[in-house]
Amino acid sequence: MPTKLGQNFLRDKNIIQKIIQVANLTPADLVVEIGPGEGILTEELSKMVGKVLAIEIDKDLIPALHKRFANNKKIEIINADVLKIDLQKIVSSCELPASPAGGQVTNYKVVANIPYYITSPIIRLFLESEIPPQEMILMVQKEVAERIVASPGKMSILSLSVQYYAQAQILFPVPSRAFFPVPKVDSAVIRIVPDPSQTLPLERGGVERKKFFRIVRAGFSAKRKTLANNLANSFHLDKEAVENKLNKLGLAPLTRAQELSLEDWKKLAKSLQI
Numbered sequence: 001m002p003t004k005l006g007q008n009f010l011r012d013k014n015i016i017q018k019i020i021q022v023a024n025l026t027p028a029d030l031v032v033e034i035g036p037g038e039g040i041l042t043e044e045l046s047k048m049v050g051k052v053l054a055i056e057i058d059k060d061l062i063p064a065l066h067k068r069f070a071n072n073k074k075i076e077i078i079n080a081d082v083l084k085i086d087l088q089k090i091v092s093s094c095e096l097p098a099s100p101a102g103g104q105v106t107n108y109k110v111v112a113n114i115p116y117y118i119t120s121p122i123i124r125l126f127l128e129s130e131i132p133p134q135e136m137i138l139m140v141q142k143e144v145a146e147r148i149v150a151s152p153g154k155m156s157i158l159s160l161s162v163q164y165y166a167q168a169q170i171l172f173p174v175p176s177r178a179f180f181p182v183p184k185v186d187s188a189v190i191r192i193v194p195d196p197s198q199t200l201p202l203e204r205g206g207v208e209r210k211k212f213f214r215i216v217r218a219g220f221s222a223k224r225k226t227l228a229n230n231l232a233n234s235f236h237l238d239k240e241a242v243e244n245k246l247n248k249l250g251l252a253p254l255t256r257a258q259e260l261s262l263e264d265w266k267k268l269a270k271s272l273q274i
Contacts, residue, residue, distance in 0.1 A: 007058070009037045010113050010139065012178035016041050019189060022171050023111050023137045025049050030094050032133070034082050034112040034122060037061065039068050045111060046074040050096035055082045057115075083121055088130050113139035120158055123148075127165040127194060136192040137171075145170050145188035152261045157220050163262050164212065166194045212269045219257040219265075227255050235274045245271050 010016065019041065025031070025048040036042040036054035038061075045052045046069075055078045056062060062079045069075045078090070091108055110133045114122050119140050126133055140148075149168050150159040162168050174187040218234035219227050228246060232239040243253045249267050251260070260268070 007035065007037055007115060008179040008181055008183045010041060010178060011180050012174075013040075015174055015178050015189075016044055018172060019111065019137060019139070020044050020048060022189065022191065023048075023109065023135075025109070025111075028096060030091065030096060030108040032091070032108055032110045032112070034110070034114045036065060036077070037113070039065050041111070041113060042069070042075060043072075046072055050074065051076065051094055053078060053090065053094070055080055055085070057081050083118065083125060087125070091131055107134045109134050110136040110138070112137075116141045116144070119144050120161070123192065124161055127162065127192075132165075132194040135194070137189065138192065139174060139187050139189050142173060142186040142188045145190045148190060148192075152259055152264075155258045155260060157216060160216050160262060160265060161213070162192060164209075166192045168192045208269075211274070212265065215269050215272060215274070216257075216265060219260075219268075223257075225256075226253070227251070227257050227260070228253055230257065231272070235272075237274075242272075 023031075025045070027048075027050050029049040031045050031049050031052050033042055033045060033052055033054045036056050039054070042052055042054050042065075052075045054065065054075060056065065057080065059079055062077060065077045069077065078085070094108075108131075110126055119138075123136070123138070126136060144158070147154075147156050147158050148162050149170055150156065169191050171189045171191055174189060176183050176186050178187075215231070219230050221230045221234055225233075228239055228242045231237060232242045245268070246253065246255060249264065249271065251264065251268075
């Protein structure tokens with residue numbers, strides 16, 4: 001099978017069953033799968049849900065997927081880049097007979113072994129969507145999973161980006177031998193559940209969200225420098241004034257960006273005038 005897009009295909013049936021179990025699927029569910037590859041997980045998902053939208057960017061994999069699922073009406077194969085499609089339109093146009101809303105889809109889940117090289121953009125795409133999923137069960141690189149659920153001391157732009165919108169937890173590890181070709185890194189399955197309070201338009205696309213992430217990016221702009229230095233340099237502020245702001249929030253002058261919690265960043269975003 002072609003791997004020019006960095007694809008490693010999940011072959012371990014026990015891992016596939018564990019993914020199915022933790023996803024808590026029902027016949028009323030619509031599942032979006034990113035990167036179905038050979039369709040092994042896709043087939044198992046279709047046994048549990050009302051419909052699977054399998055989005056595959058690699059056109060070379062599409063003929064085999066169409067052949068495999070030619071008689072499976074629960075599976076729709078979409079040859080597209082998930083980062084460029086109209087996600088809202090595709091999801092909203094689906095109808096499920098078992099849906100509580102009488103066929104109209106009101107929610108969906110994402111279950112996928114996502115391509116590792118675009119993990120962050122994919123997660124942000126769904127969390128910032130006008131119609132975020134009910135939950136996401138994702139296979140990601142183990143190191144990335146650990147970064148996503150990081151606590152103060154090891155925080156990053158990625159962990160803040162996910163934790164701002166959702167609750168995340170690592171469910172179980174996956175060894176590299178579960179894939180073909182065997183990758184050089186181990187993986188992990190994570191659950192990401194969007195926080196309904198963050199789905200308001202103001203939070204998702206308005207001034208507050210933009211200001212929050214602008215300050216976060218500035219705070220992490222130079223890893224070796226203190227948070228006060230980074231903020232002062234990025235926004236052309238007086239360093240002493242920034243240190244005073246941090247002090248009022250209970251943060252020491254030499255604090256670095258990775259040491260702040262999500263709540264610290266939210267307080268900082270409210271206190272800074274930029």
